[in-house]
Amino acid sequence: xxxxxxxxxxxxxxxxxxxxxxxxxxxxxxxxxxxxxxxxxxxxxxxxxxxxxxxxxxxxxxxxxxxxxxxxxxxxxxxxxxxxxxxxxxxxxxxxxxxxxxxxxxxxxxxxxxxxxxxxxxxxxxxxxxxxxxxxxxxxxxxxxxxxxxxxxxxxxxxxxxxxxxxxxxxxxxxxxxxxxxxxxxxxxxxxxxxxxxxxxxxxxxxxxxxxxxxxxxxxxxxxxxxxxxxx
Numbered sequence: 001x002x003x004x005x006x007x008x009x010x011x012x013x014x015x016x017x018x019x020x021x022x023x024x025x026x027x028x029x030x031x032x033x034x035x036x037x038x039x040x041x042x043x044x045x046x047x048x049x050x051x052x053x054x055x056x057x058x059x060x061x062x063x064x065x066x067x068x069x070x071x072x073x074x075x076x077x078x079x080x081x082x083x084x085x086x087x088x089x090x091x092x093x094x095x096x097x098x099x100x101x102x103x104x105x106x107x108x109x110x111x112x113x114x115x116x117x118x119x120x121x122x123x124x125x126x127x128x129x130x131x132x133x134x135x136x137x138x139x140x141x142x143x144x145x146x147x148x149x150x151x152x153x154x155x156x157x158x159x160x161x162x163x164x165x166x167x168x169x170x171x172x173x174x175x176x177x178x179x180x181x182x183x184x185x186x187x188x189x190x191x192x193x194x195x196x197x198x199x200x201x202x203x204x205x206x207x208x209x210x211x212x213x214x215x216x217x218x219x220x221x222x223x224x225x226x227x228x229x230x231x232x
Contacts, residue, residue: 011134012137015134015137015138015141016137016140016141016144018138018141019138019140019141019142019143019144019145020141020144020145020148021145024145024146024148024149025118025142025145025146025149026145026146026149026204027149027207027208027211029118029121031116031117031118031121032053032116032117032118032146033204034112035049035109035112035113035116036149036150036153036200036204037197037200037201037204038109038197038200039105039106039109039150040150040153040154040157040200041154041157041158041161041195041200042154042157042158042162042164042166042167042168043151043154043155043158043165043166044154044166044167044168044169044172044173044180045102045105045106045154045172046147046150046151046152046153046154046155047147047150047151047154047166047173048099048102048105048106048172048173049106049109049110049113049150050143050146050147050148050150050151051147052091052095052106052110052113053113053116053119053143053146053147054139054140054143054144054146054147055087055091055143056084056087056088056091056113056116056119056143057118057119057122057139057140057142057143057146058136058139058140058143059087059139060080060083060084060087060119060122060123060127060139061122061123061126061127061135061136061138061139062127062132062135062136062139063083063087064080064083064123064127064128064135065127065128065130065131065132065134065135065136066132067079068127068128068129071128076124076128077120077124080120080123080124080128081114081120083123084113084114084119084120084123085114088110088111088113088114089111091110091113092110092111095110099172099173099174101168101171101172102172102173105172118142118146122138122139122142126138127139149207152207153200153203153204153207156194156203156206156207157194157195157199157200157203158194159184159185160190160191160194161190161191161192161193161194161195161199162188162190162195163183163184163185163186163188163190164181164182164183164184164185165180165181165182165184166180166181166182167181168181169181
C-alpha cells in the first residue's frame with residue numbers, strides 16, 4: 001500500500017470508529033434523544049429520519065469547512081445555524097415532493113432536525129477547524145452512527161410491538177424498499193407497551209446498558225496483563 005495513503009485510511013478509520021461507536025451521537029453523547037424516542041415506533045421511521053439527518057450532517061460539514069476561512073468568529077454560530085436551516089428546508093421540501101408518506105409519518109421532526117445539537121456541535125467543534133475531506137468523513141460517520149441507533153431502537157420496539165420489521169417500507173421509502181418488509185410473527189396481536197413512549201425509554205436503556213457492558217468487556221480483553229479493568 002502506498003505510504004501516503006495509509007495514514008489517510010487510518011485517519012478515516014478513527015473517524016468512523018468514533019462516529020459509529022466510541023463517540024456515537026446517542027450512546028456516546030446522549031444527544032438527539034427527542035426525535036430518537038419519538039419516531040422510532042418502527043425501524044422504517046428510524047431509517048428515514050436517520051438518512052435525512054445524515055445528509056444534513058455531511059452537507060453542513062462540507063459547507064462549514066469550505067467557508068471556515070471567511071466566516072468571522074463573531075458571527076460563526078448564526079451562520080452555521082443558517083446553513084443548517086437551509087439544508088433542512090431542502091430536505092423537507094424534497095421529502096414532501098418525493099417521499100410524501102415518509103414526510104407525513106415523521107411530521108414535525110423533519111424541520112426539527114435544525115435543533116439537533118449534534119449537527120451544530122459537529123459544525124462548531126470539528127468542521128470549522130478541519131479540511132473538507134475530514135469534515136465530510138466526520139459528518140458521514142456521525143450520521144451513520146445516529147442512523148444505526150435509530151434503526152436498532154426502531155427494530156427493538158417494532159418486533160415485540162408488532163411482530164414485523166421495516167413495516168410499510170414500500171409506502172414510506174418507495175417501491176424499491178419493498179424487499180425490506182418482513183413479517184416475523186404472523187397473526188401477532190402485539191405488545192402495546194413497546195409502541196408507546198415508555199417502551200422507547202425502556203429499549204433505549206437496554207441499548208445503553210448493552211454498550212457499556214460491551215465496552216467494559218472489550219477494555220478487559222485489551223488491557224495489559226495485571227492491569228485492573230474499568231468497571232461498567
